[in-house]
Amino acid sequence: MIKLNFEKMGGLVPAVVQDYRSGEVLMLAFMDEEAWEHTLRSGLASFHSRSRNALWVKGKTSGNVQRVKEIRVDCDDDAVLLKVEQVGGAACHTGHRSCFYQKIEDGTVTIVGEPVFDPKEVYKT
Template sequence: MVKLDFKKNNGLIPAIAQDYKTGEVLMLAYMNEQAFEKTLKSGNATYYSRSRKALWEKGETSGHVQQVKEIRVDCDYDTILLKVDQKGDAACHKGYRSCFFSKVEKNNLKIVETKIFDPKEVYQ
């Protein structure tokens, strides 16, 4: 059985979601032990929402599910890398493929990706 270090950071560990085919980093979220176990059992990425203080399976509202293809763990057992098949093409709740849609240029942020969906239409 995998033993991750959930003792740090109030029981949460960072979980990076990466496209398993392209290597593109899609998002960073957090998991508690229950989210990790649910991810293992279901095969779909489940995270812990710090703002809602609850589990959320990625895509439960939007339909943009992350099917886990591979899980890697860092050397300290306190960070997870999920290699996922991103269904619905968008990982970001703001409508972009990746949460990293902004680039720093001359100390300003510039949006460098195109929106895939309008969040107002998806999250009503």
């Protein structure tokens, strides 16, 4: 098995998450060794939550899990690309399909797409 280089970024590697069918970039997160191993074992995209300093299994609260279909590692072994099946249709905690829903054009921000779910209802905030 490949050994990722977690040393360059203080124990983390960036993980780009992409829809395995459409190629749409859904989100960017970070993995530590625990999240990497959990992803490999479970088949569910798992990350390191920097705000909680804990393992974060994507979709554990919302039900919008990411089933890993393919994993790629870059040439320096310090970045990961996860190609996933996005269950529930939304990757972003704001309810949008992708975390990259803000389009910058001519100095103006345009919101692309509508939320798939209401985060206040899902996260009970």
